[in-house]
Amino acid sequence: MTTQHGTSFMEAWDAIGSETGVGTFRRRLVAALPIYVTITNPDSIPGLAIELGTTEGVDIGDARGSDRIRLELRGGASAQLSLAATSPDHTDIFLTVADDISQHLIDCKDVGEAVHNLVQRFTTWQRFLRRAAGGLMSANRQLGLFGELVTLRDLLAPAVGVRDAVAAWTGPANAPQDFQVGRIAVEVKGIVHSEPQVFVIDGERQLDDHGLDALVLAHHRVLRHRQAGQSLPDLIAEFRTEIGDDIATQDRFTSSLNTYGYEDADELEYSTTGYTLRDSFHYRVHSGFPRLTETDLPNGTGGLRYSIAASACEAYLIDGDDIAGWLSEPGSAGDAATAAESAVVEYKATAWTPTAPTQNADHRRSVVQALKTEIVKTVVALLNTAGGELVIGVDDDQNITGIAADLAESGLPTDDLDTYELRLIELLRERIDGIVTQQLRISFAEHDGHQTCHLSVAPSPNPRFGRPFAANNEPSRPMFWVRTGNATNSLDGHDLIDYVANHWH
Template sequence: MNNNILEIWSSIEQSSKVGLLKRLYTNDSELYIYAIFQNPEKYCGIALSFDKSIHIDVSPFSNLRDLQVTVNNDSSFSNNNLLVIKLMHYQSRDIFAVMCEDIVQHILSLHSEKQIVETIINQLEKWQALFDKLKGEGLTLPEQLGLYGELHFLQKLIAKQDFISALNSWVGIDKEVRDFQYNDWAVEIKTTASNNHQKVSINSERQLDETLLENLFLFHLSVEVAKKNGENLNTKVNTIRETLQSNISALNIFNNKLLEAGYFERHKHLYEEKCCQIRTENYYRIYGDFPRIKEKEIRNGVGDIKYSIILSQCSKYSIPEHIVFEKMTFHE
């Protein structure tokens, strides 16, 4: 990429011209992807030039509160249209910038204009959901603990694997069944901070079902939560960012996944006081008679399965950390 998109928006904003202004965002492909800025309204966004033969219906996005999506004639290329996505609230541009840079990273590897346009369209509802989270009151304490546990495991993983593969295996924020999964293995992360540190909640019949996997592990992180004593969520995030700073693609992926998890910079002050001190870390391999409910065991008509596991009864399934990471292969 030529520039950080925030810098391009800022540069275009300085122009005295009025209307929709665009500047080429990347030279890394044959695609014409633009950073755009509309004066004097201060709408910023991205645009993609594509062949007019490709039909796009943007009417489902006419009621988005934060984004405006239109298809216009491309004044630069007579045979092309321009897909324009504008952010209507300038104060949220830092969040939108991360989203834009992430989607551009993804589409650079695609070769079909139609596929690229569809990929961008598919992101729009997810983006609006993120803006809805942004207007909330930040993560609840259980959500903070859950994210802290996932980041703690991710920190271990990126120390042992290449950054991109490690980050791509973090799928819990995409509402997948388990928190980490890649090829034939998966890891579910459970973080507890209650008086009963050995009791964990399982959210579905598939979460601890290894039927379609070669290896399934449960990582249990037990912490004490104290006021300003230990490591808070912000510190954990910053430590991982420092590790990834040499790889801009990995850093973009990480920042975008943080947004999907509901972690926003403007809420950081809410996470300063609550700190975690790690009590214990334990891994369990899920197989055989490990106490859990499997999908094939559910009778017809039963749904929304949720249950608890007492980990003190699972000691024979305990497994050392180094064995877990040996079994987590990233081959294609």
């Protein structure tokens, strides 16, 4: 049956509601246009549909459905744009929304205008329903998202790259900290500049660095404006431009935003508030930091929520460049053929092969152990200072000798670089620790027909020790080395304590 022009949605719904058969039934809402009220049985799901003929040229923008109302654009021979309740439980809200939308369709001149009006009015309803359900983020939640996006843009992305930075964003998933790259985590707090600079800590795990190499608390002091500054949509659009054509990362970024509570459909509401970053500070959270963790609580207690004054954290300030160094892949410190030895460049002719004649087997064994110890010492010193590069296959006079002698000493073919790398890794893991490979990268280069081995070492977020080979196979004690100029020196006693306190804050 076709309804007369101007019949209300509810009248058409009452008429079609008597249908009891299984399937989808419809009644025309507008005589001059293919706009229908529908019912899908056996669950009596109400709907509103516009027949299109073709979807070519149909633009619904960013409009999409929700958990209560489905919006669907279907192509093919039965092309149509439709709204429908997602379940019988949502019938009442759907009828209210559809009745209002239908009033904006009755007087449309053509299908194109009807599609435009349906999308526009439905989008308005979606915003209203989100606000009514608390769907829009609170002012504090918006500020928190701004702080995390600033950290993503200014700290994480430059250090590890945009793709890995987005993958490291764990805050939306309610992880204990907002970002984690390997064993380094970052918790973010954004606070309005004019308000007391106090961090609200949710839970006993948020500032717990147990199992981490480093935990950083990022503190952003922010000016909040009305119709000024950088809005959340502006910042999000800027970062999406940084992501570029990486579709997987774009999807992951959008998914994280949605999980956090941000929907692109609410862009207009969020555009009225802007922010200006006034200051950013970073604090190293470790022993002595003003915090409460699980070990501080009596058995059976939890769900902790407390506050910390930012002024109480000033003794733990660290430079953002230090954090970036911990996060970044170790880079090359220079060209082995031209760079002089320095605090960040060291040369070794071989890793374990004597370059001068040895007297006997015992003497040769001790020389080999001393050479291996030199490799360990240099890597530990670079870890404990500013990182850098150890090049094997170049002597102290910068003559390129290559690693052929080491390969021959190990009984390896001259092109078996994989096994050579494994031997180095085994040495470092045995003499330093099991996680040393997380802060170094091994590569090979060819110079004048010789292969050189390059160990690029990142600065460590924690003190690192190495065990030298001891004479007569006696147990060796851990040693602490640093780079001083182009030399490697050991520290102990008060010198070691002072260095650790100053270098790692």
